[in-house]
Amino acid sequence: MTGVKAVTAEVTRWKRMGLGALGVTGMAAAALASLVTAYWHDICRVLRGG
Incomplete structure (x- = not known):
């Protein structure tokens, strides 16, 4: 039963990290996206060369 708890704890840790x-x-x-919107x-103008 200890092995099962260890595996469950590790899978829970993986989910939290993800x-x-x-x-x-x-x-x-x-x-x-905020930066692009603010300086669109x-x-x-820069992309068009003007």
Whole structure:
């Protein structure tokens, strides 16, 4: 029974780590999207060469 508890604890830890990584990725994507939205006019001007 001790082995089963150890495996269950490890799988739970993996799930927590996965959700944590997903949350960090989501926050980074939101920050990048905010920057692009805020500077969209400038980005388009630079890309068009003007």
